[in-house]
Amino acid sequence: MAGLPAVPVPASVEAGGGVADLPSVESGQDVVVRVPATSANLGPGFDTLGLALALHDTVRVRTTTSGTTTVRATGEGAAGLPTDETHLVARSLISTLSRGGFRASGLELDTTNVIPHGRGLGSSAAAIVAGVLAANALLPVDRRLDAAHLLQWAASIEGHPDNVAPALLGALAISWESGYSFHSTRVEVHPDIIPVVAIPELALSTDSARALLPPSVSHRSAAANAGRAALLVHALGADPSLLFPATQDSLHQDFRAQAMLPSATLMRGLRSEGFASTISGAGPSIMTLAVGEAGAAAAEEAVRQLVGQVDTPGSWRILRLAIEHVGAKVGVHQG
Ligand SMILES: Nc1ncnc2c1ncn2[C@@H]1O[C@H](COP(=O)(O)OP(=O)(O)OP(=O)(O)O)[C@@H](O)[C@H]1O
Numbered sequence: 001m002a003g004l005p006a007v008p009v010p011a012s013v014e015a016g017g018g019v020a021d022l023p024s025v026e027s028g029q030d031v032v033v034r035v036p037a038t039s040a041n042l043g044p045g046f047d048t049l050g051l052a053l054a055l056h057d058t059v060r061v062r063t064t065t066s067g068t069t070t071v072r073a074t075g076e077g078a079a080g081l082p083t084d085e086t087h088l089v090a091r092s093l094i095s096t097l098s099r100g101g102f103r104a105s106g107l108e109l110d111t112t113n114v115i116p117h118g119r120g121l122g123s124s125a126a127a128i129v130a131g132v133l134a135a136n137a138l139l140p141v142d143r144r145l146d147a148a149h150l151l152q153w154a155a156s157i158e159g160h161p162d163n164v165a166p167a168l169l170g171a172l173a174i175s176w177e178s179g180y181s182f183h184s185t186r187v188e189v190h191p192d193i194i195p196v197v198a199i200p201e202l203a204l205s206t207d208s209a210r211a212l213l214p215p216s217v218s219h220r221s222a223a224a225n226a227g228r229a230a231l232l233v234h235a236l237g238a239d240p241s242l243l244f245p246a247t248q249d250s251l252h253q254d255f256r257a258q259a260m261l262p263s264a265t266l267m268r269g270l271r272s273e274g275f276a277s278t279i280s281g282a283g284p285s286i287m288t289l290a291v292g293e294a295g296a297a298a299a300e301e302a303v304r305q306l307v308g309q310v311d312t313p314g315s316w317r318i319l320r321l322a323i324e325h326v327g328a329k330v331g332v333h334q335g
């Protein structure tokens with residue numbers, strides 16, 4: 001997807017016109033979007049690598065003539081979210097419509113949240129991708145963004161591409177930035193790899209975790225990560241026996257440990273037993289890339305044992321997740 005032009009801005013907005021001046025998309029449309037969780041970084045792939053996981057949020061969007069936007073949310077984090085156009089899914093949807101040169105006369109959103117918020121499992125990316133894809137489906141066919149522009153637009157809303165890319169593409173996504181353009185390519189994941197995710201009760205926002213990173217790193221750390229990230233792509237795609245050395249990070253995990261001490265202790269404990277464990281995204285969940293059913297069972301047991309030593313027993317969820325190979329899906333709501 002290299003060589004993308006910037007996402008086109010509608011002429012009326014460029015000319016200084018407001019969103020209210022834009023034509024409305026057809027009312028009575030009813031679309032459903034299903035978006036997977038994602039784990040970014042995977043150790044050395046900071047802001048670059050991300051894996052799609054079979055844990056999905058669902059959003060249903062109806063266009064109305066009510067003049068308002070309402071959001072009904074159920075599930076993870078629902079109680080703390082806005083119910084109007086400031087909701088992240090609605091914001092992403094409305095801004096994508098306006099990028100396409102349209103607005104909605106009214107919107108009703110129903111979201112079913114399964115991805116936990118602020119745990120490093122890409123909940124914000126899933127919300128953004130849901131809004132962007134729903135808007136794209138609501139736009140007239142000739143105003144829709146193609147796959148490359150969808151990635152560019154969703155990544156520019158999120159600020160980094162490593163979660164939105166696998167959420168859109170499925171499997172492993174390698175992303176890169178060129179000027180102000182984000183690009184991504186999908187890589188198939190070896191079928192023996194089974195992610196085991198340990199999710200603590202306490203959340204940590206990505207913004208807080210990013211604030212802990214130093215403005216520059218040593219040449220030595222950068223070189224170490226370049227080698228491990230390259231190895232990781234090979235390990236994930238072709239040779240899972242290399243996952244342990246391939247998930248070693250030198251750029252971000254140590255700096256963030258102070259904000260998630262139980263997670264950092266859990267990850268170090270798992271790695272000292274030979275498990276390929278990393279902080280998932282910006283944390284504080286820990287993801288272990290296990291190999292085969294026996295490997296996944298061993299990882300689950302090791303997590304269970306270690307969690308009891310680092311935190312209140314029972315306060316962590318331990319999930320064995322499949323890889324989501326396809327990515328987000330959009331459809332018309334059926335009955
Ligand atoms: N389904 C959703 N609906 C509305 N807002 C959401 C939704 N999911 C996430 N958000 C917003 O995004 C915030 C969490 O985003 P944040 O980037 O801090 O963590 P994350 O995306 O879960 O983790 P990471 O980016 O490390 O994978 C929530 O507090 C909420 O404001």
Ligand SMILES: N[C@@H](CCO)C(=O)O
Nearest residue numbers: 040046047206281282
């Ligand atoms: N690469 C991002 C991922 C956040 O999900 C970070 O680590 O801040």
